[in-house]
Amino acid sequence: IMENDGLILPKDFPKLKNDAFLRACHGQETNHVPVWCMRQAGRYLPEFREFRAGKDFFETCRSPAACCELTLQPLRRFPFDAAIIFSDILVIPQAMGMDVQMVAGKGPTFPEPLKEPEDLLLLQPKVDVNKELGYVFKAITLTRHKLDGKVPLIGFTGAPWTLMAYMIEGGGSTTHSKAKRWLYRHPEASHKLLKMLTDVIVEYLLGQVAAGAQALQVFESHAGCLGPVEFQEFSLPYLRDIARKVKDQLKESGQDVPMIVFAKDGHYGLEDLSQSHYEVVGLDWTIDPRSARERTGGKVSLQGNMDPCALYAPKERISEIVKKMLEGFGTRGYIANLGHGLYPDMDPENVGAFVEAVHTHSRHLNLK
Numbered sequence: 001i002m003e004n005d006g007l008i009l010p011k012d013f014p015k016l017k018n019d020a021f022l023r024a025c026h027g028q029e030t031n032h033v034p035v036w037c038m039r040q041a042g043r044y045l046p047e048f049r050e051f052r053a054g055k056d057f058f059e060t061c062r063s064p065a066a067c068c069e070l071t072l073q074p075l076r077r078f079p080f081d082a083a084i085i086f087s088d089i090l091v092i093p094q095a096m097g098m099d100v101q102m103v104a105g106k107g108p109t110f111p112e113p114l115k116e117p118e119d120l121l122l123l124q125p126k127v128d129v130n131k132e133l134g135y136v137f138k139a140i141t142l143t144r145h146k147l148d149g150k151v152p153l154i155g156f157t158g159a160p161w162t163l164m165a166y167m168i169e170g171g172g173s174t175t176h177s178k179a180k181r182w183l184y185r186h187p188e189a190s191h192k193l194l195k196m197l198t199d200v201i202v203e204y205l206l207g208q209v210a211a212g213a214q215a216l217q218v219f220e221s222h223a224g225c226l227g228p229v230e231f232q233e234f235s236l237p238y239l240r241d242i243a244r245k246v247k248d249q250l251k252e253s254g255q256d257v258p259m260i261v262f263a264k265d266g267h268y269g270l271e272d273l274s275q276s277h278y279e280v281v282g283l284d285w286t287i288d289p290r291s292a293r294e295r296t297g298g299k300v301s302l303q304g305n306m307d308p309c310a311l312y313a314p315k316e317r318i319s320e321i322v323k324k325m326l327e328g329f330g331t332r333g334y335i336a337n338l339g340h341g342l343y344p345d346m347d348p349e350n351v352g353a354f355v356e357a358v359h360t361h362s363r364h365l366n367l368k
């Protein structure tokens with residue numbers, strides 16, 4: 001590892017040994033279907049709970065060594081084909097000047113959420129991502145070295161609408177009515193906020209790539225509370241802008257980093273998402289694999305989409321569900337994953353059974 005004044009530098013990274021995930025992002029042939037799980041670094045792992053015990057969540061996010069350790073934990077147990085950096089989507093509102101705390105049993109909480117358009121003046125208009133989010137970049141660089149080329153490292157961000165919803169709701173919500181009120185009552189201010197977020201997100205993703213991220217996932221976790229019309233106006237244009245701007249910048253420096261868009265419950269937007277400059281569209285479990293393939297017309301690779309709750313099934317049943325899923329998606333241009341993150345009460349053994357089922361069944365299907 002290159003060190004300079006205690007800094008680990010984003011160069012001379014170890015050679016990548018398993019490129020199945022990156023090849024699948026680009027629709028290229030692979031021996032097996034690559035697999036990873038959203039929230040693979042999480043509370044379902046006893047070693048994760050032990051490491052996180054007594055530490056503040058966002059303090060942990062600010063420690064590159066802790067993020068590196070938590071990112072690597074699941075890879076010591078399971079032969080996942082990709083790692084995702086341990087962090088959170090809410091580091092961006094923090095970088096813009098908002099206070100966000102992780103409250104046990106409640107989830108992320110903003111003590112002072114945005115209430116009215118004039119509150120936008122309280123946000124940092126220009127965010128220096130190296131200064132405010134440099135700790136994420138350091139975590140990525142360190143983790144890329146420590147991964148030793150085992151699998152590629154995925155960086156990520158929340159999408160503008162999802163972050164806006166948190167900033168106005170002040171935490172989780174079932175209706176998102178406070179945030180949606182802005183869309184109907186303050187459309188101009190909404191666009192202003194979405195544009196501010198987009199600018200920070202683009203710089204943040206470019207910083208992650210410069211630090212060593214080999215793929216990028218954009219989480220539009222709250223697509224489901226929008227309808228097709230609101231999605232067209234308040235989500236899709238910004239998702240497109242992010243991909244276009246990040247790719248234009250990367251092209252200038254000759255880099256090619258695949259991007260994944262995951263709009264949870266955004267099935268109404270699937271055709272549009274497949275034409276929004278992302279190589280991969282992530283799917284939740286409400287979409288049938290075959291119809292997702294038809295609707296995206298082979299233009300993109302697909303990622304997903306087993307119901308996370310299927311991991312409560314016995315291992316033999318998990319294997320059957322995985323086989324059906326693989327037959328539906330096909331083994332080319334496909335990355336197996338869950339339709340959303342793992343829950344804390346899931347059995348690590350069943351996660352192992354999921355990964356093994358993907359590898360075994362896909363190798364078998366490829367030989368046919």
Ligand SMILES: Cc1c2[nH]c(c1CCC(=O)O)Cc1[nH]c(c(CCC(=O)O)c1C)Cc1[nH]c(c(CCC(=O)O)c1C)Cc1[nH]c(c(C)c1CCC(=O)O)C2
Nearest residue numbers: 038039040041042084085086087088089107108219221341
């Ligand atoms: C909406 C969202 C958040 N964070 C994230 C999203 C988008 C994905 C999605 O739709 O779920 C993204 C995220 N958060 C985390 C990761 C790490 C990488 C991974 O393993 O996937 C990623 C990719 C760690 C985390 N982020 C969080 C945890 C669990 C809390 C802990 O570790 O103490 C982890 C492992 C906390 C968090 N952070 C957030 C929520 C809703 C929660 C859960 C709160 C709770 O259940 O108590 C906001």
